Amino acid sequence: MIVKNLNGTASKKCNCASWLEHWYNFGGHGNQRNCANTTCSNLATLGGHVKLHETNDHSHYxxxxxxxxxxxxxxxxxxxxxxSANKQVTCK
Ligand SMILES: [Zn+2]
Ligand SMILES: [Zn+2]
Structure with missing residues (x-):
């Protein structure tokens, strides 16, 4: 799965403590602590806003x-x- 970062999302907030918490709360695996990039082995420090690359799905994730x-x-x-980064279907 290939994704692209979305710009201009730094000020976006949801009802979770952070977007990384949002990811854990709504389907993320508690045992995954690493960055999602397949070529990176750093610890994840944040929940990044992305969209799928070259598909008709323009949702934010x-x-x-x-x-x-x-x-x-x-x-x-x-x-x-x-x-999903859509608060209507997650933490509202
Ligand atoms: Zn949230
Ligand atoms: Zn990384």
């Missing part, structure tokens, strides 16, 4: 990322569950 992967401008491959 959260995946666990490290700081540097959260700044990638090119698409990258992930090994992670996608959790």
């Amino acid at each position: 959260i995946v666990p990322l490290c700081n540097s992967c959260n700044k990638l401008s090119n698409p990258f491959r992930i090994k992670s569950t996608l959790v």
